[in-house]
Amino acid sequence: MQPATVEVRHLTKRFGDVLAVDDLSFSVEASRVTGFLGPNGAGKTTALRMLLGLVRPTSGQALVNGVPYRLLAQPVRTVGAVLESSGFHPGRSARDHLRAIALATGVTLSRVDEVLELVGLRSDGRRRVGGYSMGMRQRLELARALLGEPAVLVLDEPANGLDPQGIAWLRSLLRYLASEGMLVLISSHLLAEAAQTVDEVIIIDRGHLAAKGELADLLGGGGSTVRLRTTEPERLVSSLAARQIACRREEGDAVVAESTTPEAVGRVVAEDQIVILEMTNSTESLEELFFSMTAGGSLPTSQPAST
Amino acid sequence: MTRLVRSEVAKLLTIRSSYALVLMTAVGTAGIGVAVALAPHNHGLQRLIFPARGTPAWYDIVFSALALAEDFALVFGIIIMTGEFRHKTATPTFLAEPRRGRVAAAKLVVSLGAGVVVMAAAVLAAFVLGLSFVAAGYGDIGEMAGRLGHVLPGYLAATVLFASYGIGLGALLKNQVLALVVGLGVTAVVEPILIAAWPNVGRWFPSEAARSLETTSRLAQSGFGADLGHLLPSWEGALVLVGYALVLSLAGSLTTLRSDIT
Numbered sequence A: 001m002q003p004a005t006v007e008v009r010h011l012t013k014r015f016g017d018v019l020a021v022d023d024l025s026f027s028v029e030a031s032r033v034t035g036f037l038g039p040n041g042a043g044k045t046t047a048l049r050m051l052l053g054l055v056r057p058t059s060g061q062a063l064v065n066g067v068p069y070r071l072l073a074q075p076v077r078t079v080g081a082v083l084e085s086s087g088f089h090p091g092r093s094a095r096d097h098l099r100a101i102a103l104a105t106g107v108t109l110s111r112v113d114e115v116l117e118l119v120g121l122r123s124d125g126r127r128r129v130g131g132y133s134m135g136m137r138q139r140l141e142l143a144r145a146l147l148g149e150p151a152v153l154v155l156d157e158p159a160n161g162l163d164p165q166g167i168a169w170l171r172s173l174l175r176y177l178a179s180e181g182m183l184v185l186i187s188s189h190l191l192a193e194a195a196q197t198v199d200e201v202i203i204i205d206r207g208h209l210a211a212k213g214e215l216a217d218l219l220g221g222g223g224s225t226v227r228l229r230t231t232e233p234e235r236l237v238s239s240l241a242a243r244q245i246a247c248r249r250e251e252g253d254a255v256v257a258e259s260t261t262p263e264a265v266g267r268v269v270a271e272d273q274i275v276i277l278e279m280t281n282s283t284e285s286l287e288e289l290f291f292s293m294t295a296g297g298s299l300p301t302s303q304p305a306s307t
Numbered sequence B: 001m002t003r004l005v006r007s008e009v010a011k012l013l014t015i016r017s018s019y020a021l022v023l024m025t026a027v028g029t030a031g032i033g034v035a036v037a038l039a040p041h042n043h044g045l046q047r048l049i050f051p052a053r054g055t056p057a058w059y060d061i062v063f064s065a066l067a068l069a070e071d072f073a074l075v076f077g078i079i080i081m082t083g084e085f086r087h088k089t090a091t092p093t094f095l096a097e098p099r100r101g102r103v104a105a106a107k108l109v110v111s112l113g114a115g116v117v118v119m120a121a122a123v124l125a126a127f128v129l130g131l132s133f134v135a136a137g138y139g140d141i142g143e144m145a146g147r148l149g150h151v152l153p154g155y156l157a158a159t160v161l162f163a164s165y166g167i168g169l170g171a172l173l174k175n176q177v178l179a180l181v182v183g184l185g186v187t188a189v190v191e192p193i194l195i196a197a198w199p200n201v202g203r204w205f206p207s208e209a210a211r212s213l214e215t216t217s218r219l220a221q222s223g224f225g226a227d228l229g230h231l232l233p234s235w236e237g238a239l240v241l242v243g244y245a246l247v248l249s250l251a252g253s254l255t256t257l258r259s260d261i262t
């Protein structure tokens, strides 16, 4: 079987005056988990809904396996989707909700109990969804996404409302599915969680693509920042500078070398026989990358006035 | 398409409001039937002679309560369509079948069945009511059942078509409350006014088209005395209702149903 693909080309969506998605292009590969990140209102949900044929693009295309979602022969067996503000009839049980979808798509009814089991809702499956907690509804959404055993998973904030066990379970499930060859595209605001889950990130800001690449490359690409304390800060700065390592003095006896590696700094220190009191190494976190790539969203970032 | 129809049937069978609607139709039909049957014979406002209890003509009037099923079928059709938007199940529904017109078509098919079920409940209630009157000494069972059998086809056709008209209205308007207000408002307010003022316009409206299908006596339909000469021939009335269902569904599929699901 051909590996699944997702591709977005010059995708644009305008809601009245609001340009929600603006000439967005990217492609996503199978066998990996791709994070789709961006501040509130960046256009993630809109882009994913266009990919799923629920929102009509103003211009551009969103393709799954080379065709628009609407033209897929078996959409539910090709793409599984978890979406915010997807609904349930409150009076219908989870099992009946899934069975109606299974009937519409030719998925065997026994698969309904399988996915309920998988998401931990087996014993609650006959209860009316109106009585479900937020996390249970989210699990039901996941069950629906997995119903058709799709090769592509599109998840909009799937961890919403999940308890810590649920989040850990979801992470290992997504890692496992990607290792089995699945294409997983997941939007999330939980950056620490995403950093543990994704192989690749796409960051969008105000509808534009802000960054895309392997998570490791994006975070490690700039090298790491090495902080040192030394008895001879002036001499260390000139030694580092002599080897073209960007550095600066900080308060007291501290020196910070940037965009380098601990090994490179260590060699300089050893060659010039400088006494080191302390040395720490830090790489950029996904959160720092996110902040540097996005304008911080449309919400005010200033401190709330104290009352 | 068969799959979609089965899915739509499963959806209806797994919510209480479907059963509630069917039950309400039965109770409402029986209630109106009783009220009509017990209405005083010589009410001052009634210009025409009210037929004697137990006569076939009297049973015609009692069974005119079956017309209530038309309104319930309309509500049913509207709910089948607009419930998807009200409860946001449109997202999973259209993920499963992104060709939205096919979903509307499946709902149209299912609405016909829903109309039959609503009518069955009404007829059952009417029959039980009829049996009670026979037991109380009004007329005989053969005549009673005969009248019921005579009026049934017309009400059935009108009810089934009203359910599909509800689908069309729901597809076009999408908003449940709006569709109910428009659907019932046209039937209960707009049409009576039109009929009084411009009967030749009013007859093209849904309830008047439905009335042309009814095989009951004009006396039972007329509310005692109104002139019903304006009604369309029944085959035209049927076409008009089919037209409402199809044209509204098609228009909805091309406009509202295509709109963004956000």
Ligand SMILES: Nc1ncnc2c1ncn2[C@@H]1O[C@H](COP(=O)(O)OP(=O)(O)OP(=O)(O)O)[C@@H](O)[C@H]1O
Binding pocket: A015, A018, A019, A020, A038, A039, A040, A041, A042, A043, A044, A045, A046, A047, B262
């Ligand atoms: N149906 C709609 N009508 C009008 N504007 C909309 C609609 N849906 C989204 N928008 C606007 O489009 C922009 C992008 O919204 P979207 O929901 O895609 O953002 P998001 O990245 O998913 O945000 P969040 O992180 O809060 O979920 C926002 O400005 C939003 O107000």
Ligand SMILES: [Mg+2]
Binding pocket: A044, A045, A046, A084, A156
């Ligand atoms: Mg969103």
